[in-house]
Amino acid sequence: MTRITALEALDIRFPTSVHMVGSDAMNHDPDYSAAYITLRTNDPEVVGYSLVFTIGRGNDVQTAAVRALAPLVVGRDANEVLDDLGTFSRSLIDDSHLRWLGPEKGVMHMAIGGIVNAAWDMAARRAGLPLWRFIARMTPEEIVAAIDLRYLTDALTEDEALEILRRAQPHKERRIAELLKHAYPAYTTSPGWLGYSDDLLAELTRRAVAEGFRTIKLKVGLDLEDDLRRLEIARAAVGEDVAIAVDANQRWDVPQAIEWIRALSRFKLAWVEEPTHPDDVLGHAAIRRAVAPVPISTGEHTHNRVMFKQLLQADAVDLLHIDAARVAGVNENLAILLLAAKSGVRVFPHAGGVGLCEMVQHLAMADYAAISGSMEDRAIEFVDHLHQHFTEPVHIRRGRYLTPNAPGFSTQMHAASLREYVYPEGPAWQNDLRAVSPR
Amino acid sequence: MTRITALEALDIRFPTSVHMVGSDAMNHDPDYSAAYITLRTNDPEVVGYSLVFTIGRGNDVQTAAVRALAPLVVGRDANEVLDDLGTFSRSLIDDSHLRWLGPEKGVMHMAIGGIVNAAWDMAARRAGLPLWRFIARMTPEEIVAAIDLRYLTDALTEDEALEILRRAQPHKERRIAELLKHAYPAYTTSPGWLGYSDDLLAELTRRAVAEGFRTIKLKVGLDLEDDLRRLEIARAAVGEDVAIAVDANQRWDVPQAIEWIRALSRFKLAWVEEPTHPDDVLGHAAIRRAVAPVPISTGEHTHNRVMFKQLLQADAVDLLHIDAARVAGVNENLAILLLAAKSGVRVFPHAGGVGLCEMVQHLAMADYAAISGSMEDRAIEFVDHLHQHFTEPVHIRRGRYLTPNAPGFSTQMHAASLREYVYPEGPAWQNDLRAVSPR
Numbered sequence: 001m002t003r004i005t006a007l008e009a010l011d012i013r014f015p016t017s018v019h020m021v022g023s024d025a026m027n028h029d030p031d032y033s034a035a036y037i038t039l040r041t042n043d044p045e046v047v048g049y050s051l052v053f054t055i056g057r058g059n060d061v062q063t064a065a066v067r068a069l070a071p072l073v074v075g076r077d078a079n080e081v082l083d084d085l086g087t088f089s090r091s092l093i094d095d096s097h098l099r100w101l102g103p104e105k106g107v108m109h110m111a112i113g114g115i116v117n118a119a120w121d122m123a124a125r126r127a128g129l130p131l132w133r134f135i136a137r138m139t140p141e142e143i144v145a146a147i148d149l150r151y152l153t154d155a156l157t158e159d160e161a162l163e164i165l166r167r168a169q170p171h172k173e174r175r176i177a178e179l180l181k182h183a184y185p186a187y188t189t190s191p192g193w194l195g196y197s198d199d200l201l202a203e204l205t206r207r208a209v210a211e212g213f214r215t216i217k218l219k220v221g222l223d224l225e226d227d228l229r230r231l232e233i234a235r236a237a238v239g240e241d242v243a244i245a246v247d248a249n250q251r252w253d254v255p256q257a258i259e260w261i262r263a264l265s266r267f268k269l270a271w272v273e274e275p276t277h278p279d280d281v282l283g284h285a286a287i288r289r290a291v292a293p294v295p296i297s298t299g300e301h302t303h304n305r306v307m308f309k310q311l312l313q314a315d316a317v318d319l320l321h322i323d324a325a326r327v328a329g330v331n332e333n334l335a336i337l338l339l340a341a342k343s344g345v346r347v348f349p350h351a352g353g354v355g356l357c358e359m360v361q362h363l364a365m366a367d368y369a370a371i372s373g374s375m376e377d378r379a380i381e382f383v384d385h386l387h388q389h390f391t392e393p394v395h396i397r398r399g400r401y402l403t404p405n406a407p408g409f410s411t412q413m414h415a416a417s418l419r420e421y422v423y424p425e426g427p428a429w430q431n432d433l434r435a436v437s438p439r
Numbered sequence: 440m441t442r443i444t445a446l447e448a449l450d451i452r453f454p455t456s457v458h459m460v461g462s463d464a465m466n467h468d469p470d471y472s473a474a475y476i477t478l479r480t481n482d483p484e485v486v487g488y489s490l491v492f493t494i495g496r497g498n499d500v501q502t503a504a505v506r507a508l509a510p511l512v513v514g515r516d517a518n519e520v521l522d523d524l525g526t527f528s529r530s531l532i533d534d535s536h537l538r539w540l541g542p543e544k545g546v547m548h549m550a551i552g553g554i555v556n557a558a559w560d561m562a563a564r565r566a567g568l569p570l571w572r573f574i575a576r577m578t579p580e581e582i583v584a585a586i587d588l589r590y591l592t593d594a595l596t597e598d599e600a601l602e603i604l605r606r607a608q609p610h611k612e613r614r615i616a617e618l619l620k621h622a623y624p625a626y627t628t629s630p631g632w633l634g635y636s637d638d639l640l641a642e643l644t645r646r647a648v649a650e651g652f653r654t655i656k657l658k659v660g661l662d663l664e665d666d667l668r669r670l671e672i673a674r675a676a677v678g679e680d681v682a683i684a685v686d687a688n689q690r691w692d693v694p695q696a697i698e699w700i701r702a703l704s705r706f707k708l709a710w711v712e713e714p715t716h717p718d719d720v721l722g723h724a725a726i727r728r729a730v731a732p733v734p735i736s737t738g739e740h741t742h743n744r745v746m747f748k749q750l751l752q753a754d755a756v757d758l759l760h761i762d763a764a765r766v767a768g769v770n771e772n773l774a775i776l777l778l779a780a781k782s783g784v785r786v787f788p789h790a791g792g793v794g795l796c797e798m799v800q801h802l803a804m805a806d807y808a809a810i811s812g813s814m815e816d817r818a819i820e821f822v823d824h825l826h827q828h829f830t831e832p833v834h835i836r837r838g839r840y841l842t843p844n845a846p847g848f849s850t851q852m853h854a855a856s857l858r859e860y861v862y863p864e865g866p867a868w869q870n871d872l873r874a875v876s877p878r
Binding site: 026027028029030031054055056057058060061062064065068095096097098099100101102103104105106107108109110150151152153154250253254255256276277278279280281282283286301303304306307309310313314 | 465466467468469470493494495496497499500501503504507534535536537538539540541542543544545546547548549589590591592593689692693694695715716717718719720721722725740742743745746748749752753
């Protein structure tokens, strides 16, 4: 019998704030970080990896939260866990004591998501498949069994979920072949960080188009004149055929968002992301009504399926962003993808940070193969940071994500990277960089 | 100069699960716990206490989250902090790195709330006033300066907040005198835990009425037949003049809630609390519409002011429960009380657990004195547990909370209790009780 013998969590931090990488209207100086998770069994071949992404201070708390779940995980029969990932996920989410710390939100929910994702990595590795193909191979009944429909049944019943999944069955193999051949569209945020100069913005924007990206995204929200100038620069650099989205990273109150977005609307924006607080479902709906037809979106901070349900019920968004490491893992993201599919709302997965590109590509590709069946009107975010630390980094070619083909969730980091960046004892934090984080 | 020299956090747990105290439809075996906070300065007379309430497992993570905030607090000028508690609170909430772990929700938000509450305790002690009188003495401008109106301005502007507070000014002294003389109404949940037998329910219910309570609350939601039988017993025990509320503790999906509440509605319920997931604003609104005129409520797990705003915007509730230790402290609760006052929605503060009665009485009394100006159609929850561990425990007489008169927030625990119940090393956890928690 294969038994889970250890749940390890490491506090890994990269001193990204030194280069103003990742700066936006709310996050001035992130040190991209991860609570890096390893799920071990008594069989050294059966391992699962994953991570919870954070941006620096507090990564120790996130790591502690993962470790606190070890008593609920270690000692379990690994095959039982992997054969019924729905029950495994629910057993963590429904722990009544831990539920008090959310429920289903924040540090504890992300910790559960990290562990659940490590179990999916292990399951896909055991099957010898990349996660997206592992999910695509599941039957509609197996997928629904993995999903917690609790609190969703007023918007998505089990029968409706099955119907969506069954509708996607007939051409699944064709779509898998298409992914293998043509890859999945990406969009890039690399040019658009607020900390970059106008010249760098123009140069990186042109380069992104030359590399094949059809959509770029700029950070906005600190200063309206800056935003207008930067959008002029970007539009001039890309021409009329490339889509430009903007991301306010929760900067505005509702009335301010409406005013600001109206001022930006002459730029034909692909979408305006996170105009206000991510919890404000009704605020997003009010903004969307007021600025129509400018498309409104949110989701990278939307903390669980109940919130996604309401965003759709309230007609609050034109498109959604899912995040691989904020909700309770693959299971909850499958529920969210089904909610979106039912509503016909397109999903543009959030990525960047540490490992988010690596992870979320699997979810988007599984969605195309087995859930929504739609791809060409969508794209996965891409940011060219920190991929070198992963054993199976993403591959982008001509603005598209090539399919990951190695078994698992692409979540394993190089041992050397872990040694170098473990906080605070890693060599990367032993020189004067240390002064930049934490305060 | 008085400087903050230490932020201490202790993992305190009480083995309440042994007696099935606090059992409800979602929380079968809580071990009432607290991340107990002490904020120290170089002046031994200037100290602040508070706690974050949890129900057992995970209290170590909550405690770690409080400790992780120490670098943002220790070293500050205590008088600067106490003279501008609004800026202090915002400096913690707006830390961009920590914000990623929420934003404004879960473990990290509760940790911030605990620290902010300790600062209010310190401020009230410094002023020689119980917290409710300390707040009541503040001018409308001072209260508004303490509040973060960010993300609220579509529902409550600064001018509107000032207007509500100014309206309450004229008869403030009369209302303070009335509180001192007549105390504040309480309602009790002590009889109604799901783990209690029918006989105990009947006995405790009769006793509650004899003690002067005019409202009691029963836990429901596990089994409809049980709920109907227990409501019969309770109604027979209290007669027609005492109000009975029920609390489902998030047990139901929306369609199930509607069905179940309709089945219970013949009992003339004072309110039905937490019918579904606390994040489901639109779900509460749908339930309320479907079961009208049965009053619907939620709030003890509502994690921030943005969610309270939406509950009111969506007409989702007839009344609200605030919790002293879930949101970001007194400041955020003042914002929530103002939102409720503007909407004319009554607030019935959540209490029980460890220290929640001690804390929330101050907020309710401050609300009566200086915000809503209304009391007799309201009540603070009361549960008779664990008060003996506090140096200034609540005093209930004839179903009402007597005013706390000692300086501070009533948040200090006895040193002997801390020594006895600190987890896992305290003597209370060294005998076989230990087997009950954690799993």
